[in-house]
Amino acid sequence: MKTISITAALAGAFALGATSAAQAWQPTKPVEFVVTSGAGGGTDNFARMIQSIISKHKLIDQPIVVVNKGGGSGAEGYVYGKGAKGDPNRVIFGTNNAYLLPYVAKLGYKYSDLTPVAGLALDEFLLWVKGDAPYADAKAYLDAVKAKPMGFKMGGSQSKDTDQTLTSMIQDATGVKWIYVPFQGGSAAAVQLAGGHIDSNVNNPNENIGQWKAGQVKPLCVFSPVRLAKSDPVFEGKGWGDIPTCKEAGLPLETFQMPRTVWLPAEVPADAVAFYADVLEKVSKTPEWQEFVGRTAQTAKFMKGQDLADFVAKDDAANKKVFENEGWVAK
Amino acid sequence: MDNLANLMHGFSVALTTHHLLLMMAGVLLGVLVGVLPGLGAPNGVSLLLPLTFSMDPVSAIILLTSLYWGALFGGSTTSILFNIPGEPSSVATTFDGHPMAKQGRATEALSFAFLSAGFGALAGVILITLLSGWVAKFALRFSSPEYFAVYFMTFASFIGLGGASPLKTIVSMGIGFTLASIGMDSVSGNVRLTYEFDVLLAGVSFLIAVIGLFGIGELLLTMEEGLKFEGVAAKVRIRDVVLTAAKLPRYWLALLRSSLIGIWMGITPGGPTAASFMSYAMAKRSSRNPAKFGKGEPEGVIAPETADHAAGSAAMLPMLALGIPGSATAAVMMGGLMIWGLNPGPTLFTDRPDFVWGLIASMYLGNVVAVVVVLATVPLFASILRIPFSIIGPVIVVICFIGAYTAAGKGFDIWLALIFGLVGYVFKKLDYPIAPLVLAMVIGDKAEDAFRQSMIFSQGSLSIFWSNPLVTTLMAIGLTLLLMPLIGRAALSLRGRATARSD
Numbered sequence: 001m002k003t004i005s006i007t008a009a010l011a012g013a014f015a016l017g018a019t020s021a022a023q024a025w026q027p028t029k030p031v032e033f034v035v036t037s038g039a040g041g042g043t044d045n046f047a048r049m050i051q052s053i054i055s056k057h058k059l060i061d062q063p064i065v066v067v068n069k070g071g072g073s074g075a076e077g078y079v080y081g082k083g084a085k086g087d088p089n090r091v092i093f094g095t096n097n098a099y100l101l102p103y104v105a106k107l108g109y110k111y112s113d114l115t116p117v118a119g120l121a122l123d124e125f126l127l128w129v130k131g132d133a134p135y136a137d138a139k140a141y142l143d144a145v146k147a148k149p150m151g152f153k154m155g156g157s158q159s160k161d162t163d164q165t166l167t168s169m170i171q172d173a174t175g176v177k178w179i180y181v182p183f184q185g186g187s188a189a190a191v192q193l194a195g196g197h198i199d200s201n202v203n204n205p206n207e208n209i210g211q212w213k214a215g216q217v218k219p220l221c222v223f224s225p226v227r228l229a230k231s232d233p234v235f236e237g238k239g240w241g242d243i244p245t246c247k248e249a250g251l252p253l254e255t256f257q258m259p260r261t262v263w264l265p266a267e268v269p270a271d272a273v274a275f276y277a278d279v280l281e282k283v284s285k286t287p288e289w290q291e292f293v294g295r296t297a298q299t300a301k302f303m304k305g306q307d308l309a310d311f312v313a314k315d316d317a318a319n320k321k322v323f324e325n326e327g328w329v330a331k
Numbered sequence: 332m333d334n335l336a337n338l339m340h341g342f343s344v345a346l347t348t349h350h351l352l353l354m355m356a357g358v359l360l361g362v363l364v365g366v367l368p369g370l371g372a373p374n375g376v377s378l379l380l381p382l383t384f385s386m387d388p389v390s391a392i393i394l395l396t397s398l399y400w401g402a403l404f405g406g407s408t409t410s411i412l413f414n415i416p417g418e419p420s421s422v423a424t425t426f427d428g429h430p431m432a433k434q435g436r437a438t439e440a441l442s443f444a445f446l447s448a449g450f451g452a453l454a455g456v457i458l459i460t461l462l463s464g465w466v467a468k469f470a471l472r473f474s475s476p477e478y479f480a481v482y483f484m485t486f487a488s489f490i491g492l493g494g495a496s497p498l499k500t501i502v503s504m505g506i507g508f509t510l511a512s513i514g515m516d517s518v519s520g521n522v523r524l525t526y527e528f529d530v531l532l533a534g535v536s537f538l539i540a541v542i543g544l545f546g547i548g549e550l551l552l553t554m555e556e557g558l559k560f561e562g563v564a565a566k567v568r569i570r571d572v573v574l575t576a577a578k579l580p581r582y583w584l585a586l587l588r589s590s591l592i593g594i595w596m597g598i599t600p601g602g603p604t605a606a607s608f609m610s611y612a613m614a615k616r617s618s619r620n621p622a623k624f625g626k627g628e629p630e631g632v633i634a635p636e637t638a639d640h641a642a643g644s645a646a647m648l649p650m651l652a653l654g655i656p657g658s659a660t661a662a663v664m665m666g667g668l669m670i671w672g673l674n675p676g677p678t679l680f681t682d683r684p685d686f687v688w689g690l691i692a693s694m695y696l697g698n699v700v701a702v703v704v705v706l707a708t709v710p711l712f713a714s715i716l717r718i719p720f721s722i723i724g725p726v727i728v729v730i731c732f733i734g735a736y737t738a739a740g741k742g743f744d745i746w747l748a749l750i751f752g753l754v755g756y757v758f759k760k761l762d763y764p765i766a767p768l769v770l771a772m773v774i775g776d777k778a779e780d781a782f783r784q785s786m787i788f789s790q791g792s793l794s795i796f797w798s799n800p801l802v803t804t805l806m807a808i809g810l811t812l813l814l815m816p817l818i819g820r821a822a823l824s825l826r827g828r829a830t831a832r833s834d
Contacts, residue, residue: 072533150790
């Protein structure tokens, strides 16, 4: 164990030396972090957390300015990024909406207007019901929904976004049918579930943790191939790691995850992409980042280069299939 | 009584020299960003946010909330002096505040605004202190139909209010609804009315419309009327501030009513903007001489200001207890909470009592500090009006356009503000009211979303608006408010006929 960590440290030191020796590209003016969500949204927390880690560890010499461009479900930010073609001082923070948004609406940018830099984490989705609901597990709830098509309400973020896509996938996999109610965001869907106005939601851990702690909602299963990382108990001795995966719970849909991604405009120098990928990789190894990922129960997963491209291709295909089935693809 | 003990503990956390200095700094910065239109509280808070990463959460939230209070006060200042609301919620303050300033009563208007705002804020905080547990539970009962009913109440209280013909009010409101629907529609997931122009993706910002309609429009009118503010001759004395303060108790009924409206709208998700409009409307309706409203009636300043701040502070409770941000500023602060490692939600009160009660205590102190600081700036601001218009006019134009640009950093918004300025001018000339347009722009899309969500809930049946006692009550109040002018008129004409017959 010890040797491994020493090797890792050596490798790290070597990598550091290598980059400082290469130093092919460095930002020469203040770097702009474009957030493709409103203030306080998931992407906003993601970008500001990275900003605070970069300034704490002095990973970029230039000052960083965060701007929120959340209009049009984030399209505003990508269009703004597209406007800086060839300018590597504008870094765009998003999710898989970068490549999914152009399918469902005509938005003035294409996926090819962006250069992928890195993915830092996967945000998880869980199936939640009200805290005092009579269902012990996912199967019991789905049986109830199946017995009464269009009799149960699933709440989530806006239409044609991740939550509705996942709802559609569950419906396909199990043959149930919900009334889908779109709200302004995950926090609204969390409160509506706590208040008993809807029957379930598929919120990210971070969006429902407050309500779970209070016992107002409970998780049935997580749409992940493996259980979440162990954590401190949240409610009645149960933590994130104790939640069964949906497959274990008898729901035949293994994976649905949302990557937290970073992009540059098109036609930027390859050195600049390497510079940011390197900075973000260092960010992903800091204790502050680990703590953030753990606290928000996301799965830490750093991806760049081919790994990232493979992930995007797979995720893109899975989502596109749902969009086509549902007739959401904008003509 | 537990709450009181907690509050005392909170005071012991908040009442340190370090925190008091932070409050002063926050309030002063807030006044500064509030006075510049466009650079409102949300921008101010997000600019300061990175500075707070290294602070402990209590100090950080004290700094940010103080900045928020300061910005709210600063927003009222420009409403009164230049007819440019710095925040959506201070639009209603312009109706009587600006006429007062034009008549040379700027000091009086500003003092009334600040004092009543302070009163409203304290009323809101006292409620939070006493009823935090109950309110958090009550707010959970609100779903889309209830939200719609609250917005409906606000619109209903506003129709038939101004001097303009109802038809013109409806036209103005319709334009506001149209503008509000530009951009992404979350219920259908489609973009609307953008005509494939990228600049319209994010919609038309309320701030730009206000800067144009009120700021630029007003300047155009002033120019036509002969290049001067009528407040030039006014004397500015600190004594006037004290005299105005002495007059305030006379308006106790307005203060009380407006606080209640504000608190109610703060807890229910109506928010400060809806609260200030509604409070203004109620003040005018219940007044013995409603004709004076819009021409410089102090109650027309007191009512919206009290309600605005009562709602602003009461709205902190749903944010902390439920994790729903009640305003753009609250959303930024919530982002801050997450970064400091706190999870807003029902358990925040039990997990981190020192933080929550420190914050609540700082709301008492912060507002007192804010009122003292801004009252001291009244003579300074009021004397701006004594500068000749040929100097101050162009300065305001520049500030308006800078404000329009900084709101979102888009050059397009400068042109939009100019267009809104021309629209505002034409509206005034043709006697169309601007306020309904603004109201529809601010809460129109929320009302629309709530209505359509309700329709999804009920699968298309309107009966959902009578489906439980809470929503039925809200709708009944809304309908009564809507029909009251008609009933009043019918009663008058009936009485008139009766007198005629008995003659």
